[in-house]
Amino acid sequence: MHVSLDTMVDTLKAAAESSRLRILALLSRGDLTVSDLTEILGQSQPRVSRHLKLLLEAGLIGRYQEGSWAFFRLSDTDAARDFVTGLVSGIRGADPQVERDLERLSSVKRKRQDRAAQYFSVNAASWDHIRSLHVPDRAVEAALLKLVGKRPFQAMLDLGTGTGRLLEIFSPLYRRGIGIDMSREMLTVARANLDKAGVSNAQVRQGDIFSPPVERDAFDLVTIHQVLHYLDDPGRAIHEAARLLRPAGRLVIVDFAPHTLEFLREEHAHARLGFSDRQIADWFGEAGLDLEDSQEFEPRGGSEAKLTVKLWLGRDRRLLVADPSADASQLKVNPVGEIA
Structure with missing residues (x-):
């Protein structure tokens, strides 16, 4: 990051105050509301809001709305996040006040987990019924990890994140992860699960899968896990997801193969009864993606009355092409996916 001297001085001034530095230390552990911060810091809401405004x-930092709640997070820009991480890394575990803040933060996170547990208890029977019809989730997760590989990457987006499970299993690979879901209840579950797993490099936000509140051309991996069958227009969702990929980025979809279990439409709001390889390949092609892989997971026992899970991997056709006359760190996008 190259900035002017005055800009750097203003940035340092914003951070160089004890309460604001405490806020940055807390937000480095996850997204928080004003109410969360007032409870942790023991300060009035107007005072906390003033500190947040300056940051x-x-x-x-950044801000996003979720119904009547406003959440605050570290900035999405890598340079700002690196700057804040460098600032707060030296005070964690070394300052009694910060340690007390982190203890109160743990209490806030426990409350989230209690709310998540309550939501699960109400809906568990319905989810368990559907799970009993297909291969165990762990088998699909193992295939996803193998498919994506072990090479680290910059950014991941999980559309319809639900419980946040994909953000959790891929957290060792990405530098920044974002989950999007329309349900505030599910976002509560996802935050609780990520907190419990110690995942601090991911955040979840409320948003529409057809218009997610994130930047385009910004993600190396986008996932849509067991979401398409709820949508009236799955093709549009795939098209919107493809626009969020960086050149050569990957889109992974997990859903059901075609089936005839009508009760899922009537009792569980499934708008589509599964998808064929041809359907997915056509939607990928229309969105500028190539279908690179397709995998199938038969239901336990192989019963025709159960569900086959499918996994599809698509890749953005654009390539990042190095300019031999430029610095090695500079890259160009070739929109047709060919090296000129």
Whole structure:
């Protein structure tokens, strides 16, 4: 990051205050509301809001709305996140006040987990019924991890994140992860699960899969796990997901193969009874993606009255092409996916 001297001074001024530095230390552990921060810091809401405003103006943090709640997070820009991480890394475990803040943060996270447990208890029977019809989730997760590989990458987006499970299993690979879901209840579950798993490099936000509140051309991996069958227009969702990929980025979809279990439509709001390889390949092609892989997971016992899970991998056709006359760190996008 190259900035002017005045800009750097203003940024340092914004961070160089004890309460604001405590806020940055807390947000480095996950997204929080104003109410969360007032409870942890023991300060009035107007005072906390003033600190947040200054940090927002300096570009060190971001804000997003979720119904009537406003959540704050570290900035999405890598340079700002690196700057904040460098600032707070030296005070974790070394300052009694920060340690007390982190203890109160643990209490806030426990409350989230209690709310998540309550939601699960109400809906568990319905989810368990559907799970009993297909291969165990662990088998699909193992295939996903193998498919994506072990090479680290910059950014992941999980559309319809639900419980946040994919953000959790891929967290060792990405630098920044974002999950999007329309349900505030599911976002509560996802936050609780990520907190419990110690995942601090991911955040979840409320948003529409057809218009997710994230930047385009920004993600190396986008996932849509067991979501398409709820949608009236799955093709449009795939098209929107493809626009969020970086050149050569990957889109992974997990859903059901075609089936005839009508009760899922009537009792569980499934709009589509599965998808064929041809359907997915056509939607990928229309979105500028190539279908690279397709895998199938038969239901336990192989019963025709159960569900076959499918996994599809698509890749953005554009390539990042190095310019031999430029610095090695500079890359160009070839929109037709060919090296000129």
